[in-house]
Amino acid sequence: MREAFLLLALSLVLAHAFTRLELVIEWAKFQNEFGRSYRSSLEAEKRFSIFEDNLREIEEHNRRYYNGEESYTKGINEFADWTDQEFMDYLNTYREEDYSDIPCEVFEPNSSYKVPDAVDWKRITRIKRQGRCGSCWAFGSVGCLEAQLYLRKGVDIALSEQNLIDCSWEQGNSGCNGGGMGRAYQYIYQHGIQSERDYPYRARAGVCQFESERSVVSISGYVKIRKNETDLMAAVASMGPVAIGMHSTKTLKAYRFGILRIRNCKRFPLNHAAVLVGYGRDKGRDYYIIKNSWGRKWGEQGYVRLGNRGSNPCGVADSALFPKVV
Known part of the structure; x- marks a missing residue:
């Protein structure tokens, strides 16, 4: 408060x-x-x-x-x-994809599960800052994996986005010039991932320095969520934070506090990756809680409350997934 x-x-x-x-x-x-x-x-x-x-x-x-x-x-x-155009160029680095070379399931909500009115997973992982590297895809996939690792295994550890930026080119990612979360999870499925401490963030692409013996987590695939908000909310409530793609606009650039209602926010193209950590209602306004990767000096200590929940604002339900931790 x-x-x-x-x-x-x-x-x-x-x-x-x-x-x-x-x-x-x-x-x-x-x-x-x-x-x-x-x-x-x-x-x-x-x-x-x-x-x-x-x-x-x-x-x-x-x-x-x-x-x-x-x-x-x-x-x-x-x-x-920054100009609005510079900001939009910075955003356009997320690539939505279906990746078939990794085990993938579809999330099936439990029919007897009553979805709570509000969910907030903000405090289980920390906010990070991607800097001027177009690596939202790495932060979205890693942020979700960190949360799933904590919830499934009780392990609280910061994982390495830099590991993905440097090493997942073979899977189709392009370092600081963009990538996709499915491709990131394919890399982790094949190789694992190191901790941020062992492989620190540099905000620029470099030579891959991955050491398999230092990998700290493995996944058996990922789970996709159908493109509807009912399943999305059930997944966040019952399974924890979910990696999402969203359509972001210049309205996000100076966001500070409150429920962000982007007028006529399109569902496509999905140009930014983030982590959905909850949802709620304030004074009759429904919103989602989204964890961003622009540091704690942006938004509400690094988070945004995105309004118009129930109308799939900015396509948040169109490319949602989470990894299966082994």
């Missing part, structure tokens, strides 16, 4: 009109907090101009939130000096 209050307070600070001096101060704070440095004064001027435009848009949006016209707030994060 305290975290939610702080996020809201920070967002409302951005609901007033900035003077030039305040804008310069915010720019300096942003550069310091996110470690920004630019190759030239021209690049710095360009990024400052983009930052100013984004800040003005955040300011206007939060004013509407304060007036009861929006359901969520916006704030400054690592994307604050």
Whole structure:
């Protein structure tokens, strides 16, 4: 509750009109907090101009939130000096696929199981940050596997996304230029995966350094969920977090707090991978809880509450799966 209050307070600070001096101060704070440095004064001027435009848009949006016209707030994060097009290019690295070279089952909900009104698995795994590498597919597959490993075996360990980025090219992934979660699970099915401690994240593709004797988990395949929200909610409630593909838009760029309702969010193309960790309702608004891979300074400590649950918002039910831990 305290975290939610702080996020809201920070967002409302951005609901007033900035003077030039305040804008310069915010720019300096942003550069310091996110470690920004630019190759030239021209690049710095360009990024400052983009930052100013984004800040003005955040300011206007939060004013509407304060007036009861929006359901969520916006704030400054690592994307604050990016254009909308740069952000969309960053997103388009997830590839949906059906992979037949690995055992795959279809999730069958227990007909006698009563799906609870709300589920929240946020606290069983930690938020990570993918940086400028287009590796959402690796973070989605690993984040789900970490949760399944904890729930099935009681093992709490951070697994290596870098292992997948460097080593799963043969399965059809492309490092920081995109990939798919089915392909990631095919690699793990064939080889296993190392811990993050043994194979740390570098946010760039490199030579595969996998050591089979250091693999810490094996899977026997994965389970696909039919493309409907009834089965999706039953899976999250009864089996735990689920890896998903979703259609993401520029609306996500500055999301800070609240229930994000993306108007006319398409189901296709699915351009981003994440982990569905729960669902709930707040003041009559149904939502999903999605774990992202953009660090704790984005959204609600790294999570987003996506609204319009029940209408398959942004295609969250169209490519959902989870691995079977051995």
